[in-house]
Amino acid sequence: MSIAEDDIKKFERADCEQDRVFYQAMEEVICSISPLLESDERYARHAILERLVVPDRIIKFKVVWMDDNQNIQVNTGYRVQFNNSLGPYKGGLRFHPTVNEGILKFLGFEQILKNSLTGLPIGGGKGGSDFDPKGKSDFEVMKFCSAFMTELHKYIGPRMDIPAGDIGVGAREIGYLFGEYKKITSSYEGVLTGKPFMFGGSLMRPEATGYGAVYFTETMLDMEGKESLEGKICTISGAGNVALHAIEKLQQIGAIPVTCTDSKGTIYDPRGVDLCLLKELKLEKRASLEEYIVAHPEAKYIPVSEYPKGGHAVWDIPCYAAFPCATQNELTEIDAQNLISNGCISVTEGANMPSTPDAVDAFLAHKLCFAPAKAANAGGVAVSEFEMAQNASMSKWSFEKVDDKLKETMQQICKRVSLTAKDYGVEGNYVDGANIAGFKRVADAMIAEGI
Ligand code: NDP
Numbered sequence: 001m002s003i004a005e006d007d008i009k010k011f012e013r014a015d016c017e018q019d020r021v022f023y024q025a026m027e028e029v030i031c032s033i034s035p036l037l038e039s040d041e042r043y044a045r046h047a048i049l050e051r052l053v054v055p056d057r058i059i060k061f062k063v064v065w066m067d068d069n070q071n072i073q074v075n076t077g078y079r080v081q082f083n084n085s086l087g088p089y090k091g092g093l094r095f096h097p098t099v100n101e102g103i104l105k106f107l108g109f110e111q112i113l114k115n116s117l118t119g120l121p122i123g124g125g126k127g128g129s130d131f132d133p134k135g136k137s138d139f140e141v142m143k144f145c146s147a148f149m150t151e152l153h154k155y156i157g158p159r160m161d162i163p164a165g166d167i168g169v170g171a172r173e174i175g176y177l178f179g180e181y182k183k184i185t186s187s188y189e190g191v192l193t194g195k196p197f198m199f200g201g202s203l204m205r206p207e208a209t210g211y212g213a214v215y216f217t218e219t220m221l222d223m224e225g226k227e228s229l230e231g232k233i234c235t236i237s238g239a240g241n242v243a244l245h246a247i248e249k250l251q252q253i254g255a256i257p258v259t260c261t262d263s264k265g266t267i268y269d270p271r272g273v274d275l276c277l278l279k280e281l282k283l284e285k286r287a288s289l290e291e292y293i294v295a296h297p298e299a300k301y302i303p304v305s306e307y308p309k310g311g312h313a314v315w316d317i318p319c320y321a322a323f324p325c326a327t328q329n330e331l332t333e334i335d336a337q338n339l340i341s342n343g344c345i346s347v348t349e350g351a352n353m354p355s356t357p358d359a360v361d362a363f364l365a366h367k368l369c370f371a372p373a374k375a376a377n378a379g380g381v382a383v384s385e386f387e388m389a390q391n392a393s394m395s396k397w398s399f400e401k402v403d404d405k406l407k408e409t410m411q412q413i414c415k416r417v418s419l420t421a422k423d424y425g426v427e428g429n430y431v432d433g434a435n436i437a438g439f440k441r442v443a444d445a446m447i448a449e450g451i
Pocket residue numbers: 165166167168169209238239240241242243261262263264325326327328350351352377378380381
């Protein structure tokens with residue numbers, strides 16, 4: 001039995017279904033880093049893996065709030081503080097009915113290595129609630145956020161743990177959370193990132209993850225000797241913060257993004273999607289994508305129910321580059337085979353772990369340029385760290401300054417990942433490169449800091 005198989009068996013407890021995605025993420029990392037563990041005995045001697053896969057602490061709490069009909073509602077809130085070897089815990093909050101401890105452990109674990117890859121002084125964490133903001137009034141969202149922060153404020157701080165947004169948590173939610181924190185603590189400090197610009201947010205934070213994923217892809221294609229994205233058809237899933245800003249940057253550089261999706265269906269507009277309309281539908285009205293075809297009857301809307309089980313319509317549309325930007329495990333092996341047989345040459349994960357392990361294996365076996373999430377979507381957390389730096393120094397950076405620093409950060413991550421893969425004999429494998437480079441920096445800090 002190899003070190004990797006041994007280690008996976010040691011940490012897995014398959015009795016907990018909630019932890020399935022966490023084990024999926026952990027297995028991938030353990031397989032990737034086994035050459036490093038075999039070549040340097042310090043990591044075993046200091047029990048780095050044993051220590052890294054267990055969060056420092058998981059805070060779980062009850063959130064009680066009152067809806068518009070005067071009914072009392074009860075949700076569960078969480079904060080997983082995973083590892084702070086490189087800096088204060090940092091990672092988003094997700095509000096979605098599927099949120100549970102296992103999903104947040106998976107996201108927090110990924111966040112440790114992602115934050116490490118940025119080269120910035122930030123540790124890893126994640127949090128959220130099973131609260132669903134969809135269909136709630138602004139007042140109800142405010143009531144929930146206030147109740148959530150009543151408990152969370154005890155565990156966070158600008159040098160301790162700095163949450164941000166994720167699925168279901170955008171500028172509106174961050175605003176309400178910040179307002180409540182300020183009220184409880186009487187302290188006006190940068191305890192959350194993703195704040196609106198008028199009270200301490202950074203320019204470009206909303207754009208950062210989507211733009212960063214495109215910057216990463218351009219660098220990767222260039223390094224791998226492939227044609228650039230200009231003039232090329234791109235397919236994107238999701239219609240939220242990450243997806244819409246990836247579409248925006250792709251359009252700016254002359255690519256042709258033709259799709260987007262939400263939880264109910266896919267829009268395929270072969271002439272290129274209408275971004276203004278998408279922003280109006282998804283960011284302002286919070287409506288279904290189905291409404292897109294009212295303004296553009298020539299586009300196609302494919303409801304989720306109309307596509308055969310196991311695959312997704314968006315990945316069956318021919319493209320040069322694909323950008324899964326919705327949620328975990330949304331791109332299956334069937335989807336990967338469809339992308340490959342339709343001539344796709346590049347896949348960039350804007351969402352966290354959107355490709356299943358079988359899909360990743362298929363991409364790597366067919367030598368696609370594959371940019372894994374923890375490297376490709378690190379632009380969001382990088383700009384969050386820039387927001388922390390601006391808050392700490394009471395300064396405001398221009399859009400150009402943030403954009404330049406974001407681009408430089410994404411290019412550096414891409415080069416670091418590619419060079420690491422080469423150093424460990426897996427040239428072109430950005431999954432292994434990202435896991436090894438991310439792990440090494442955290443592990444070395446853990447050794448230096450002692451137990
Ligand atoms: P949003 O809430 O803004 O958008 C999420 C999008 O994905 C929506 O279009 C939503 O559809 C769709 N979606 C969510 N869950 C599902 C599901 N189970 N099945 C199908 N579609 C789904 O989130 P973000 O854009 O912020 O985040 C998207 C991904 O990117 C997540 O994996 C997140 O963790 C990751 N990420 C986000 C960062 C950020 O800066 N925001 C940073 C790094 C990673 P609908 O509109 O119907 O709800």
